[in-house]
Amino acid sequence: MAASRLEVESVEVVTAGGVRILDGLSFRVGEGQALGIVGESGSGKSMALRATMGLPPHGTTATSGTVTVGDQRVSAGQSTPPGVAMVFQDPALDPTMRLGTYLAETVGRHRRISVAAARERALELLTDMHLPEPRLRMRAFPHQLSGGQRQRAAIALALATDPRYLLCDEPTTALDVTLQARILALLKARQAADGLGLVFVSHDIAVVSQIADVVAVMYAGRIVEIGPTAALIGSPRHPYTQALIAALPDVGRPSRRFRSIAGTPPDPGEFPAGCRFQARCGHPGTGCEQPLSGLDGRDHRHRSDCLHEHLMESTS
Numbered sequence: 626m627a628a629s630r631l632e633v634e635s636v637e638v639v640t641a642g643g644v645r646i647l648d649g650l651s652f653r654v655g656e657g658q659a660l661g662i663v664g665e666s667g668s669g670k671s672m673a674l675r676a677t678m679g680l681p682p683h684g685t686t687a688t689s690g691t692v693t694v695g696d697q698r699v700s701a702g703q704s705t706p707p708g709v710a711m712v713f714q715d716p717a718l719d720p721t722m723r724l725g726t727y728l729a730e731t732v733g734r735h736r737r738i739s740v741a742a743a744r745e746r747a748l749e750l751l752t753d754m755h756l757p758e759p760r761l762r763m764r765a766f767p768h769q770l771s772g773g774q775r776q777r778a779a780i781a782l783a784l785a786t787d788p789r790y791l792l793c794d795e796p797t798t799a800l801d802v803t804l805q806a807r808i809l810a811l812l813k814a815r816q817a818a819d820g821l822g823l824v825f826v827s828h829d830i831a832v833v834s835q836i837a838d839v840v841a842v843m844y845a846g847r848i849v850e851i852g853p854t855a856a857l858i859g860s861p862r863h864p865y866t867q868a869l870i871a872a873l874p875d876v877g878r879p880s881r882r883f884r885s886i887a888g889t890p891p892d893p894g895e896f897p898a899g900c901r902f903q904a905r906c907g908h909p910g911t912g913c914e915q916p917l918s919g920l921d922g923r924d925h926r927h928r929s930d931c932l933h934e935h936l937m938e939s940t941s
């Protein structure tokens with residue numbers, strides 16, 4: 626049966642010391658859709674994707690939640706059902722294998738085609754990724770590639786498994802803007818042609834807005850705002866999202882004052898009981914210290930979990 630969605634429900638990840646890093650995280654992406662996840666460093670973006678893949682990092686455990694692909698459901702922390710691939714934030718390629726061999730073996734395992742056909746497909750993937758002189762790169766070892774080339778090789782490797790869903794963790798961060806635009810265009814083409822579903826993580830809301838249909842904003846291990854991209858970027862409701870957007874550089878107006886977000890996110894062991902943005906929020910009000918649970922990212926309507934968002938809209 627065709628996979629119709631990738632759905633993550635109520636996933637919790639804790640450290641060996643019992644600190645809950647991800648707290649009831651839920652999100653959903655359908656075939657041909659792109660969900661963007663943004664947030665500052667440490668907000669839990671990588672953890673969300675790794676838990677979805679069943680690969681929480683060493684020293685952490687997924688203690689509850691489920692991951693569903695099509696009609697197959699597993700507990701979070703178990704290997705994700707087939708059809709999902711991930712581009713890791715710091716991709717580790719086998720240092721002993723030439724790139725072409727690595728890619729062709731991966732293609733061969735998934736497509737069960739001849740060695741020659743698998744090598745052709747590997748070359749096609751590297752060409753799609755705009756690697757210079759892709760035939761030569763087929764013979765390169767990972768240490769012979771630049772950081773940006775390794776990142777593109779990692780995307781090619783993930784696509785070599787013909788996934789229905791691709792989890793991308795900062796896949797264009799090491800690339801210049803021209804290459805970044807090309808890779809985004811290639812991923813969009815896969816979405817349109819093959820119905821590839823994307824979960825695209827970045828700290829840069831401007832990059833995410835170029836590819837995502839829906840954006841989820843994470844803060845301190847929870848989703849604090851979600852909505853269709855144009856609505857969320859055009860009318861952000863949560864003070865954190867408003868601050869993220871206000872902090873974007875404006876190349877058209879270099880004299881505009883750069884606005885950083887005051888303060889730093891709380892450490893996972895020190896999350897406050899109420900709204901986790903309290904200490905940095907310019908307008909905390911009644912009830913902000915009461916427990917909030919974060920938003921269910923499976924519902925893509927525009928919402929924020931700020932208790933006073935109606936006031937924020939009028940003061941922003």
Ligand SMILES: Nc1ncnc2c1ncn2[C@@H]1O[C@H](COP(=O)(O)OP(=O)(O)OP(=O)(O)O)[C@@H](O)[C@H]1O
Nearest residue numbers: 640646665666667668669670671672682683684893
């Ligand atoms: N192996 C680990 N053991 C314990 N805590 C961890 C581990 N890996 C990450 N963390 C913590 O989990 C939280 C979320 O980390 P995560 O890597 O998901 O952040 P991120 O949003 O991807 O940040 P960045 O933008 O810097 O990549 C952070 O507080 C981090 O310190």
Ligand code: SF4
Nearest residue numbers: 900903906913931932
């Ligand atoms: S819930 Fe309160 S503290 Fe949190 S963002 Fe809204 S106003 Fe600020």
Ligand SMILES: [Mg+2]
Nearest residue numbers: 670671672714
């Ligand atoms: Mg990360």
